[in-house]
Amino acid sequence: VMLVLAACSSNPPSVTVEQSRVDYGLLLTTPEEPIVFDEQVRPVLERRCVVCHGCADAPCQLKFSSVAGIDRGASKEVVYNGARIKPAEPSRLFIDASTTEQWRQRDFYSIFAPDRDSLGPQERLSSSLMYQMLLLKQLHPQPVAGMLPDSIDTSLGRSQSCPKLDEFDKYAKKFPLQGMPFAMPNLAHDEYATLVHWIAQGAPMPRATPPSAEVPAACACLKTSPVRSTPGALPYQIPKRPSRCAPGNRPSC
Secondary structure (H helix, E strand, C coil): CHHHHHHHHCCCCCCCCHHHCCCHHHHCCCCCCCCCHHHHHHHHHHHHCCCCCCCCCCHHHCCCCCHHHHHHCECCCCCCCCCCCCCCCCCCECCCECCHHHHHHCCCECCCCCCHHHCCHHHHHHCCHHHHHHHHHHHCCCCCCCCCCCCCCCCCCCCCCCCCHHHHHHHHHHCCCCCCCCCCCCCCHHHHHHHHHHHHCCCCCCCCCCCCCHHHHHHCCCCCCCCCCCCCCCHHHCCCCCCCCCCCCCCCC
């Protein structure tokens, strides 16, 4: 009798736990037609993510400025560590590793669900580190006015937090206000919906290819900076310009 009473009095599983990991409102509106990366996803990344995740010292070495960088994923290794006394192994795209497996062997981890092509939309979202970071920001939106709270450290010397998926719940409890975009206004609803639908569809991207010498030549007429190795301004510095210069998509000079 005691065992029966104990079983009846035990707390049932929370119905809100999984809801906090998946935005069912957007999940149920995932379009059937594929989200086109270059036309729909890349502009959002360049507008809201590349400003931080675009350089060699991008947080967690996660670079949204290229398909290769997105596919490579994130790393806990700090690029600029003034305390080290020995040189660090470089992690240059297309140079120090050329395949996803090679980057995994160097402890880079995916921001998407493993084997996402074989999963359904819900599993792709709940198992995506990128989505969980975006959702955390939606659950704890940044105020539209006023200063950032002291709990958000924006100093250059702040400790780097690069959780893997199995570490995310601990990260979210410790840093609930540090969803993505970090210390920046929330994504607009259409921006957020585009990224969520893209991840739910399996985050399809075109094949990553190494930079070509022909691409800078096609863009050189836009702007050439003496301090940049690649001629041309960054895409987000040129209003209403294509995000890349390719045959059939070259801006007129």
